[in-house]
Amino acid sequence: MVNIPNAGNLVPLMFQAQVKGRSQLQYIDQNAEVQDSQRWASEWTQEVYPHPPDLGKTVAARTYKMQWRFVTNGGQFEGIIFPALGAFGLPFYPGSSMKGLFCQACTSEQKQRYRLTKNSDEPSLLRFHGGYPVNDWKQNLVDIVHPQQKWQVQTHNTGQKPSNETGFALISLSEPAIQFGISSQLPDTDWEEVWAIWEQALGYGIGCRTSSGYGLPKVRLTESGEEDYPIPIQGEQLYKAFLKGEGQAPQLIGGEKEFRPNLFRGSLRGHALRIFGGLTDNKTAEKLVENLFGGVNDGGTQGLLTCAFKTSALNLGTFTDGYGEPTYEVAGELRWLLMSPRQLDEIKQQTLKKLLQAFMRFALLFGGFGKSWRRADHRLFYEEYYNRRKPLIGCHWQWDEKSLTYGAKVSRLNQVGRFINQVRQIASEWMQLQGIEPDERNHANWREAWHPDCVEVWGRLAEGAEDSVALKWLHEPYQKENHRFREAEKSIRQSSVTGQISQVGRLWHRMYPVVKLVDNPKNPGKKKPRSTPNYLELLTIFPDDSDKCNDFLDFLDTEPEGFRRLW
Structure with a gap:
């Protein structure tokens, strides 16, 4: 048997238990030079596939840049908001979420025409392939949330911060450019209408924490990466x-x-x-x-x-x-x-x-x-x-x-x-x-x-x-x-x-x-x-x-x- 010194430290944090002394992604240790969340993000991005998956010629795709940050909580890790992971460990926006958002933006007639109603026995005529970031999304991944309601407003003795109001980490993408894919079984698909519906859906925000400004679109990008068309923010102003x-x-x-x-x-x-x-x-x-x-x-x-x-x-x-x-x-x-x-x-x-x-x-x-x-x-x-x-x-x-x-x-x-x-x-x-x-x-x-x-x-x-x-x-x-x-x-x-x-x-x-x-x-x-x-x-x-x-x-x-x- 080979004895490997400090073998536990060689195990990526992704595979370690979320307990004190092992891996605590959400917890911020004020005395640590490198936080677990920083080490986790480094280990993850070093191994992740460098390119988004090729959607193929049968899939129509458009790319949109987010205004600020974006995250869809994949739920893989207890206690921390972390992006859903798709092919080759890449962060992505699931096709199922994309379909749900698209349906909310459709009229009743459009749902019927694209077979997107819940009571339909036939498969839908549109397939949603999700979205993957296509720019350099690996920078500034470790985000922070710092609830302070009691300390800022309620607590009388502010010399001691309430124990549950310390900052904690989450992982989100900073200003990503996300390519979304949609394919159709209709021979004469009105793609201008399909993308108009999707851009309206985008305007409500995607992912989680949208009420705080996460996941709001900024602009549609051309194939060469130039800013083409600003995406209006939806909702009753x-x-x-x-x-x-x-x-x-x-x-x-x-x-x-x-x-x-x-x-x-x-x-x-x-x-x-x-x-x-x-x-x-x-x-x-x-x-x-x-x-x-x-x-x-x-x-x-x-x-x-x-x-x-x-x-x-x-x-x-x-x-x-x-x-x-x-x-x-x-x-x-x-x-x-x-x-x-x-x-x-x-x-x-x-x-x-x-x-x-x-x-x-x-x-x-x-x-x-x-x-x-x-x-x-x-x-x-x-x-x-x-x-x-x-x-x-x-x-x-x-x-x-x-x-x-x-x-x-x-x-x-x-x-x-x-x-x-x-x-x-x-x-x-x-x-x-x-x-x-x-x-x-x-x-x-x-x-x-x-x-x-x-x-x-x-x-x-x-x-x-x-x-x-x-x-x-x-x-x-x-x-x-x-x-x-x-x-x-x-x-x-x-x-x-x-x-x-x-x-x-x-x-x-x-x-x-x-x-x-x-x-x-x-x-x-x-x-x-x-x-x-x-x-x-x-x-x-x-x-x-x-x-x-x-x-x-x-x-x-x-x-x-x-x-x-x-x-």
Whole structure:
């Protein structure tokens, strides 16, 4: 018998048990140089066949590029989302899934004509061969999911992250070009119609995690690989806006940077929790949010909404002032879609449109999207901070030119409080349509439930980017020591109010660009939006009764630098 030292380490992770000490593909070990998921992906791609299968001359094929990421969970590995594997270990989209999606996009007459009805005793006249990636799909395979609902919104002690809210890995393809094949038994097949049906089906998204922006098509490719025809996103459009922003880019497990469009869904889901949490109890608020955005409780819920972000400009860079942190500058069109219009009557659809508009304006007014969204971008509003060679903090998002009218809805301090009340009123209307009566006296006991007893909003008008006042209070004493008047130094830096590394604070700071409506010379009687150099400087505070928090609120009561309470 030959003794092979460390024989267990020679066995590919694909064939090892998913237990601690062997193979844990989903688990992220902060102390490991190489994650199991990275090693798995490397072992897999080294052995996989380098070319997609040849579909043959009898199969019609077209290739489509995905907007962002794509995955169809094959279910081969316990605890991790991993692509279905087809011929020669290649990731693929199964023909059975393709057929099901195609049928959903067909009319009744088309189903009959192509023998795609379930009660047909004869085989269908169309055969679906699935789809295989045909570009270099092996890069950036190890994806990450990081649920943070409790830590970001609900938990009061944020110094300790909830145990079930650590990041975990999944395997997905980054911007793959997928070739789909269809063959027909009809001698005079109308291929233009067949592909039109398939492209409509594609527009709803394919694979899993489509509500988070996975599996959405971008464009049809020619045989030479050139972009030919953009594929429209399907679904009942409830909301559309053009946005632009900059901030800290997320990093994948291997250190690769990318802009992740699912940050919009995560942000609105969090704000929906805050708003509903101020109007009803914990369980009911969570149920309302899962009905909109989906969830895993009680066997899983498929949400009504999906979001699609079409990037028009993207620059991934690096903040090089001694830290090398990844950054993004992005602009694009964000759409929120109702994927099953028949689930809602006309009144509910119109109310849901109003609710989405309210949530989006709320998100833009009080913060941003993605990492460090609770802070204004220090690069834009606190240049002095970076003269000290400090790490990157904050982000800055605003309405793009085509959507500036949204920004003009709140352009003065006295409109902020009215807007918050409007958001809560629209959320109450949606609740009532779901058969739920708002009950503010029994609101959720979360850290950031949006209720008058839980949150205060303060603001002032800043005359230019350099006129930010509150940013200095986050890093320096807001009250300096004064022996003459026996005043002690007071600060909220590195406290429960501002938070620190691995701790979520209780204060949001936002510099919201002021947009005014002015006369339009080309269209008398009509107004047009115009950007101004001013900002609404807003502080949102969730008090915790600590001495530092109470002292700071007492300080704000003196209305320093023009700050006043808005809500």
